[in-house]
Amino acid sequence: MNELECQFLSAAVELVARQRELIPLVAQAIGIDPFEYWILGRRRDDPGLDAIDRTADGEWGFHFHGLEFDIKNLRDGRRVRVDFGPRGRRAFTSFGVGEFIVGSRHPWQVFPELKEYLCGPYEWADSRRCVQLADALSEQGYFALAEPCLMKLITTHTREVPGRGRVVDIPANEMPDEQSDLLLCDKLVLTEKPHVKCEPKPVEQAGAADPRVMPRG
Secondary structure (H helix, E strand, O other): OOHHHHHHHHHHHHHHHHHHHHHHHHHHHHOOOHHHHHOOOOOOOOHHHHOOOEOOOOOEEEEEEOOEEEEEEOOOOOEEEEEEOHHHOEEEOHHHHHHHHHHOOOOOOOOHHHHHHHHOOOOOOOHHHHHHHHHHHHHOOOEEEOOHHHHHHHHHOEEEEOOOEEEEOOOHHHOOOOOHHHHHOOOEEEOOOOOOOOOOOOOOOOOOOOOOOOOOO
């Protein structure tokens, strides 16, 4: 494992820890588990919930969108993206880790060198570099798909249809009990493999000839 991968793994561990701290605050604010509300659609017809966008203490603002929600500290700008896995399992994406690296502030762990590598002169993480790092950590057994069996099911029943492109057609008898799991099964989770602890330190920058080449060790 090289220094970039070690720091990216540390950031993912930190992200998951912060998700666990912040999800209950959102649940308290809206009066229902965020997964049940946003993914399962329970109480989505309650217009009062749409108007709630801050935690009870007023310190954090949050916004549901796509298959996730973002939560941001309104005082210092710290922010976390919360992705949902099947059945509400806590999960993340490679880009979600990248966004956490960009938005993390003290007293949370910060990754200034990794942030510089991922962002360069910009204010957002390079999604391709995030994927490269996540793929490397998956190959080493630190990250895994949230539900690999469902990913295999999707792959098995995906076909090319003229005029329509790639179509997923899963037989009814093979569908999971909760169909939303199919939308969430490609999210990432931490495995049980012991995590390498590393202290943030300067990392090598990519070669000048090709700024997208990631150093590997």
